[in-house]
Amino acid sequence: MAKIELYNITKKFGNITALDNINFEVQDKEFFVLFGPAGAGKTTILKTIAGIEFPDKGEVRINDKNVNMVEPAKRDISMVFENYALYPHLTVYDNIASPMRSPLHKQDEETVKKEVHRVASMMKIDHLLDRLPSQVSNGQRQRTALGRCLVRDPNVFLMDEPIAHLDAKLRHFMRAELKEMQSEFDTTTIYVTHDYMEALSLGDRIAIINEGKILQIGTGDEVYLTPANEFVAKFMGEPEINIFDIELEDETQVKMLGQERSYTIEEDVAEVIKEGEHKNIRIGLRGNDIAFSFNKENEEYIKGQVYSVEPIGNKTILVVDVNGQLLRLIAPNDLQANIDDEIFVRIKMKKAMFFDGDDYKYIYRHNQNELLGVE
Numbered sequence: 001m002a003k004i005e006l007y008n009i010t011k012k013f014g015n016i017t018a019l020d021n022i023n024f025e026v027q028d029k030e031f032f033v034l035f036g037p038a039g040a041g042k043t044t045i046l047k048t049i050a051g052i053e054f055p056d057k058g059e060v061r062i063n064d065k066n067v068n069m070v071e072p073a074k075r076d077i078s079m080v081f082e083n084y085a086l087y088p089h090l091t092v093y094d095n096i097a098s099p100m101r102s103p104l105h106k107q108d109e110e111t112v113k114k115e116v117h118r119v120a121s122m123m124k125i126d127h128l129l130d131r132l133p134s135q136v137s138n139g140q141r142q143r144t145a146l147g148r149c150l151v152r153d154p155n156v157f158l159m160d161e162p163i164a165h166l167d168a169k170l171r172h173f174m175r176a177e178l179k180e181m182q183s184e185f186d187t188t189t190i191y192v193t194h195d196y197m198e199a200l201s202l203g204d205r206i207a208i209i210n211e212g213k214i215l216q217i218g219t220g221d222e223v224y225l226t227p228a229n230e231f232v233a234k235f236m237g238e239p240e241i242n243i244f245d246i247e248l249e250d251e252t253q254v255k256m257l258g259q260e261r262s263y264t265i266e267e268d269v270a271e272v273i274k275e276g277e278h279k280n281i282r283i284g285l286r287g288n289d290i291a292f293s294f295n296k297e298n299e300e301y302i303k304g305q306v307y308s309v310e311p312i313g314n315k316t317i318l319v320v321d322v323n324g325q326l327l328r329l330i331a332p333n334d335l336q337a338n339i340d341d342e343i344f345v346r347i348k349m350k351k352a353m354f355f356d357g358d359d360y361k362y363i364y365r366h367n368q369n370e371l372l373g374v375e
Contacts, residue, residue: 002062002076002155002188003028004049009058011044011212018044019055020212026188031179033203034192037235041212042192043082046158049190050077062155073104079158080149082192084141086133092140093129096120096147105152119147122177124170139166150181157189163198175201196236200224208232225371226353230360233284233353239317239328243284245357248273256283256347257302258323263349272364273354280357287330289351292320293344294337301344306337320345 009022019041026032034042047053049060051072059066067075078099086095096116100107107115120126123143125136133141142165149157163174178191179202193199199206200220207217208228216228227233233241246256246263252270253262265273273281293301304322311333318331320343327345337343354363365371 003064004032004156004188004190005059005061005064006045006049007059007061009045009048009055009060011041011048011053011055017212019048022058022212022214024207024214024217026190029186029188031189031191031202031204033199033206034190034209035194035196035199035203035206035235036209037194039211040209042194042209043160044212045209046079046160046190046192049156050079050158051075073102076155077158078149078152078154078156080145080160080162082161082164084133084145086141086145086148088133090132091129092120092125092131092133092136092144095133095144096129096151099148099152115151116147119151122150122181123147139170142166154187157187157191159189159191161192161194164193164195178202196238200236208235221372226365226368227362229362230282230284230355233355233362237286239287239330241284241286241353242290242327243282243355244325246281246283248279248281254281254283257325259302261299263347265349265352265354266366268368269352269354269364269366276356276363278356278363281363282355282357282360284353284355285327285347285351287317287328289348290327290329291346291348292318292329292331293346294341296344297346300346302346304343304345306339306341306343308339309335309337311335 004026006022006024009019011019034045036042044053048055060068062075093116096119097112099105100112117126120129123146125140125143128136128140146162163171166174175198191202203220205217205219206223208215208223210231216223216232223232224236227236230243246254248254249262251274252264254265255262302322304320307319307321307326310317315333316331316335318329320327320329322345350366353365356363
């Protein structure tokens, strides 16, 4: 059990700044997710906490103690790597058992056997314990590496995309298992992923990282409903959020999508825009915040054309061209539509997010505090 703190962490590799003044605190027993695209710096943060990489500037603290000069083996951290890092000459059993046979964390063989079988059963690889890593699939190697991480009770679990190579069904199962295991083990966990579904379903809090900088830290609701900027808004969710320019006519009226008619923005939103003296405004609407119909039901519906139809299992991603602006909508999986079909869309203004068109930062959305449960 541990509290992890990173203060002003900067790490460079030659001319490339991998981490740029990183600051955050992970509370004891918290499941903290590092989320961002490939190359954002997520793995470098884990390696810096583990002691595998040394920061050029800043401090890493575990339980209020500066551990910059503490060797990795003495930080009492258990880490699972994306590339497995298994011992090729050891069986699955011995790979999982290896942390409990190390000089620092040595256990008797009876305890080793009990814990290995417990974790192997949890990972559904108990029938593979006598095989070598070369004799099992990539997904089974990933589970072996995860089992080796979970087999002991460290201060901190560091997990670098530990279920990335599993099939979809097992990945969904492992999300629930990881969350359950974390509460059972009562241990601080820092988890790296580039999958927004994993981030939202697992994290007590999420840190969104890009190009070595932290853009936002918050709960799943906070980063999804009130993203810090357009990058975060686009990165959280499928399909990608629709963001486009709007034209302010006065304090509460705007025009958009090449329409002659005006749209009314909510009074609380208009007030925040006015107070911030925002001149250039962009609007963000998620796929389920735009209604559609193949008939013009009323004047609120805008004419467009079907641009593409992409069924993805339990839903369909419908892309509609409205005066050159492509809007991504969520539709039922049994949708019957053809390319270039006439279609009508309706903007749900109460669901809209507003961004500053100059710096792309988030401004506000209707009933923001109520959505987040803030009094």
